[in-house]
Amino acid sequence: RGHRSINAGIGLKVPVDAIAAKCKPCLHHGKPIRRTERTVDTDFSIVTQFQAEFRGVAEYYRLAFNRHRLGRLKYVMERSLTKTLARKFRIRVPQVYRRYRAVLDTDRGPRRGLQVTVPRDGRPPLVATWGGISLARDITPRPLNDDPARVWSHRSEVVQRLLADVCELCGSGNQVEVHHVRALKDLNPQGRKHPPDWAARMAARRRKTLVVCRACHEDIHAGRPTRQSR
Incomplete structure (x- = not known):
């Protein structure tokens, strides 16, 4: 916007247009809405998809000095997620929070979020979480995960x-x-x-x-x- 830099340094930032574009699929007339097309999926898949999409954006702008502005996207996506789950199970949004509320262990300490656990016989349960992603600027180098968790099982x-x-x-x-x-x-x-x-x-x-x-x-x-x- 024509801001003048104090020290003439170059900085990376999250564009306002990028945030608006990512929020658009979850908004109608400026308000968060449910993603009806996803209600046919399981709650595990729904939470995994929303978390993967937000994590992808947050990691892409990890070096941005105004990364905290993605808080707007997080709010919109969380409201859309809870409304999608509410629609799927024909319950109210507060009931969604009561059903899936959890305290998540993160590198920056415990954080509140949502969690879906799918038990499996003789094996560790499948866990999908929403939240726990810090929006603080992070310039430490980290290896990329070339084999992320898959949403769908091997069955068609x-x-x-x-x-x-x-x-x-x-x-x-x-x-x-x-x-x-x-x-x-x-x-x-x-x-x-x-x-x-x-x-x-x-x-x-x-x-x-x-x-x-x-x-x-x-x-x-x-x-x-x-x-x-x-």
Whole structure:
């Protein structure tokens, strides 16, 4: 913004436009909103995705002298995360905090956050956390993690969604099937102003498959509006 440097030194900072761009998917009219397209995932996957996205931004600007400004992004993403979990389980946001609240051990001491634990027989449990990422400037060199924790298990995601036996559009469990498209570009062909709800949902999740009940599947192929989850 034309600020004059006192010592003529060059510094790295987080651009305001970058923060706004990262906040945009989680905002509507300036207020945090849920990510409806993610409610079909498990709570473990939802928390892992939000944490991975925020950690990526925070690490990218680790050398910035105004890294603390990412606190705005953290607030927006946390509100979006809790609203997404609230929508998934049909509960209120305060109930989400009561269910997942945890004290996280970090390099800078204990910090409050959210945590999801998935127990496993004979093995350590899977743990997904939100929070615990310091926004203080950090100029110490650290090796990159070339093998981060994966969100999805080895079993096919489509198989997992089919085993859930729930329509991803209306929530029905009646004769679920898989709707396929050849390519993501087919979800919004040129000339169409507003894609139908099912196409918008597939495009938002970047998936070429959608698990739907028989009724919704017939509506999709007939070009009729599909039912919405209650």
